[in-house]
Amino acid sequence: MSDAIAKRKISFSPPDISELEIAEVTEALRSGWITTGPRTKLLERRLAAYIETGRTDVDTEADAARWSNRVACLNSATASEELNLRIWGIREGDEVIVPAYTYTATASAAIHCGATIKFVDIQKDGDPITHMPEMDYAALEAAITEKTKAIVTVDLGGIVCDYDRVFEIVNARRSLFMPLKPDGSPLGDLSSRIQKAVGRVAVIADCAHSLGASRVFRGERKYCGAIADFTSFSFHAVKNFTTAEGGASTWLPIPGVDNSEIYKMFQLLSLHGQNKDALAKTKLGAWEYDIIGPWYKCNMTDIMAAIGLRQLDRYPGLLKRRTEIISAYNKTCDALGISHLVHHTETMDSSNHLYLIRIPGIGEQQRNLIIEKMAERGVATNVHYKPLPMMTAYGMDSSDYPNAYDYYRNLVTLPLHTLLSDEDVEYVCAMLKGVMKEAV
Numbered sequence: 001m002s003d004a005i006a007k008r009k010i011s012f013s014p015p016d017i018s019e020l021e022i023a024e025v026t027e028a029l030r031s032g033w034i035t036t037g038p039r040t041k042l043l044e045r046r047l048a049a050y051i052e053t054g055r056t057d058v059d060t061e062a063d064a065a066r067w068s069n070r071v072a073c074l075n076s077a078t079a080s081e082e083l084n085l086r087i088w089g090i091r092e093g094d095e096v097i098v099p100a101y102t103y104t105a106t107a108s109a110a111i112h113c114g115a116t117i118k119f120v121d122i123q124k125d126g127d128p129i130t131h132m133p134e135m136d137y138a139a140l141e142a143a144i145t146e147k148t149k150a151i152v153t154v155d156l157g158g159i160v161c162d163y164d165r166v167f168e169i170v171n172a173r174r175s176l177f178m179p180l181k182p183d184g185s186p187l188g189d190l191s192s193r194i195q196k197a198v199g200r201v202a203v204i205a206d207c208a209h210s211l212g213a214s215r216v217f218r219g220e221r222k223y224c225g226a227i228a229d230f231t232s233f234s235f236h237a238v239k240n241f242t243t244a245e246g247g248a249s250t251w252l253p254i255p256g257v258d259n260s261e262i263y264k265m266f267q268l269l270s271l272h273g274q275n276k277d278a279l280a281k282t283k284l285g286a287w288e289y290d291i292i293g294p295w296y297k298c299n300m301t302d303i304m305a306a307i308g309l310r311q312l313d314r315y316p317g318l319l320k321r322r323t324e325i326i327s328a329y330n331k332t333c334d335a336l337g338i339s340h341l342v343h344h345t346e347t348m349d350s351s352n353h354l355y356l357i358r359i360p361g362i363g364e365q366q367r368n369l370i371i372e373k374m375a376e377r378g379v380a381t382n383v384h385y386k387p388l389p390m391m392t393a394y395g396m397d398s399s400d401y402p403n404a405y406d407y408y409r410n411l412v413t414l415p416l417h418t419l420l421s422d423e424d425v426e427y428v429c430a431m432l433k434g435v436m437k438e439a440v
């Protein structure tokens, strides 16, 4: 390392928690209501306003009530994707298509529902403009069979997939789709009505990284959460927007199906199938409840929602800061001839979640050496992701997914978060330059 530059310690993705979040959590703790309650409900409506219009200045219950109840806050994106799939009606015997290049939760949520997953490789070197490791759409189309019930798309790093293309594909394959038959159960009957109304394979978006990202879809700019049939977001500690752990589901209106029925099903599935939540049971004499199904426990607490309410106030500023850091990284990488994600185009604005770079002409070993050398200089980097077919749990032959492997072998993720000062960003760039000289 050059003697002229003092060593810094750069973490990969620490949470950005201000006094505002701390004060709101304190108030929640003092309020006497700490599990799912008014703060969670307010966050749901505020997220709906944000997803529908980009507005974050909606903060009273009366104002928030003007927005849709098509957001359900939960305890993680994994739970959120699983409930999306369950409400859509994924069952044993169904096939769910998942990109080979993603985090395990994208696939495991479908497996939890009893589905068989089918991996689809990514395009060689990712999307030609954004370089995002996006599914190979010809392979996606070919993978759809009569058993296919859903495609899970992933807006990796915050970059929004080509949903026009994805919807074109599922619409072209309508004739193969066989909707679920009603089975006399509340969940089965609801899913059957939803599948009949939609009449094609569902697009279930894994937007764990992409809250606040937008793209032109069917000629109109739309935020993630207002594009796919069902969407899941992650509010995990390393995400742009955090509630420590947490997540949310959103969905589009389903013609002929009462939205309150869908919202209610999210509440039931996330709270043991119990038809009254803790708040409803506090009403005088209202102790009695029924259990509709032996379901799950994945609700959001008001303590988590308290963090989210204040994060949402700050979110436009957090996104702007991420854009500034990305611009500085872009300059350095372009000068070094390193390929990187392109987070902003004429038709798409990412949520700036991850900065993936691919170093030309190297293999896995050299990539790992670069990661070590950056760590020696105090810079934590990462790899997003080792393709799922290579993981023990999935145990598939990675040679069947050559583009995913090729993308991964020379990939490094640089630290990108809002606690980085301009000097930190300059330091990361300087260390990258030095390490490239030494290791490549």
Ligand SMILES: Cc1ncc(COP(=O)(O)O)c(C=O)c1O
Pocket (backbone or CB within 6 Å): 075, 076, 077, 078, 079, 102, 103, 105, 106, 154, 206, 208, 209, 233, 234, 235, 236, 246, 247
């Ligand atoms: C692409 C993707 N999907 C889903 C998840 C799961 O999110 P959560 O930890 O909130 O369940 C993650 C978590 O990092 C992710 O990266």
